[in-house]
Amino acid sequence: MSHTDPIRRAARRALPRFAAWIAAAGLLFGAGAAAAQIPLPVTVAAAGDHAEATVRLPFLPGWPGPVVAELLLDFEDASGLSPASLGISAKTVSLYDPNLLARLPDTDLTTLPASLPMLITVQPPLSGGLSFKGSGRAEIHTHWLPYAAGTRLRLFKAPLGGAFYDVTDEIAAGSVRARGTYGGFSQFLILADARPTPVVIAAKLQRLRERVDLLPPSEQPAFDALLDDVETALAVPDYAAALAAADAVRARAVARGGSFIDNEWRATRTVRNDAGELVAGAATLRFSVAYLRDYGP
Template sequence: MRHTNTPRTAGRIAAWLSGCGLALCLLAAGAAQAQSLPVSVSASGNHAEAAISLPGLPGTPLAEVLLDFQDASGLSPSSLGVSAQLVSLSDTALLARLPDLSLTQLQSALPLLITIQPPRYGGLSFQGTGRAEIHTHALPYAAGSRLRLFKAPLGGAFYDITDEIAPGSVRARGTYGGFSQFLILLDLRPTGVAIAAKVQRLRDRVDLLPWSERAAFDALLDDAENALAIADYAAALAAADALRDRAQARAGVYLADEWRATRTHRNHAGELIAGAATLRFSIAFLRDYGP
């Protein structure tokens, strides 16, 4: 199902978005409603793909979503529950869910909200982590890009899960321990602010662990923060890696490591691993590109 977009394809996408489709459907007076888009999903083994098309242009994918699981069970197109919408840039309810209204910005070239909400009794489960990639030619790639992949629980606050921004034109990748909504945003916050938010999110996750597990993870987060305070990026990256490695080593025995569509399990190990991956990305970005 994977498509290869060309500059001509990218031009068709840009023309549609800048033409009557976006202008009339999303920016007309009072338009705060999202426009649903056609989605085609395939799944096999531990891999799934979803092609998101534009209305009237079924052969022109606006974006592709690639999902890879460490160990999935019951994975199928219907068990994933994938949908996509073009959203209004002035949707106040959506904007209120962003970390910073002025510094984390929807992009007019891709105001795309992707929802992955597996049906409760659809049978999907996975252990450990999954990896998501949103691939689009609607956004340009540049080294040091401030584009980021954000994730949120259904209707909840969005947070940065990026662990890679790669060319082609843009491939936004992130690791996850669960679902359900995704946006690509331009993140203009100082990198230190993004790092602080990721550390705090990891600390909040550690607070949910059994008492016997908390101290070691908190100590590794202390190590990362102390190293960042003196710009010792090698030590900060080592601390993030050590946190990831400890979560992987403790998974399944000392830490719950399974996500189920029934929402009856907490995937602590997967969320810690995902948090360490995106923390590592931001530390490396600070090292390479500064604040």
């Protein structure tokens, strides 16, 4: 008997399950997908200030299924980072789930791509020991979505069970790399956002102002003045000045963080990372201002 015969027999036994996977993939990620919530296998590696999670489709026991997406997390200064301390999971979601749709900013103009109805959750356990200072960078990389210049695909984030908001600070090729800055977690979606860009910018400015309102009173006026500068510049419009003011918000948050503004996130949720959230808000605001300059409303 040839030494390849056992392999061939195993392959023949796998064919029906492979066919079933092909059918499942078509259901989960095909056009018009209405799949229920189905957990997806996730493997996580972490070291230093970097973590990577690979999300796959279910396949054969002991055999990895095809990669759906990779989540990359980079921290400025992490402590206690490990696969277990991150609490990463993923699942398919229905395009028509009313509970999910209610969490989107606009049920008509912010939509789940039919080819990637996937929700990734990063929910560090309270006792996991994870903490970090400043901000971090998240990237969802997938070949299940096509990239084109000026794409309306965006990275959205939400607290567990809460409302999703745009945190995109870059959309890059390969096929799609959706990147954003964060000051905390926990759930991520890639959405197609057809809202007019000025509406998106207004929402981001309002979110930043709400975060500024949480700062010590002595810290608020300088940040409010910089946000006023963004709005004034956009009214002209002077995109260079608007981008410079957004950059100044980020720079001030970094400079004031740790001394005058809280800048640490902990799994225990006992502190509030205001500086990290201001940095994240300024980064995504900059992205939208640049998009408006380059592609219009």
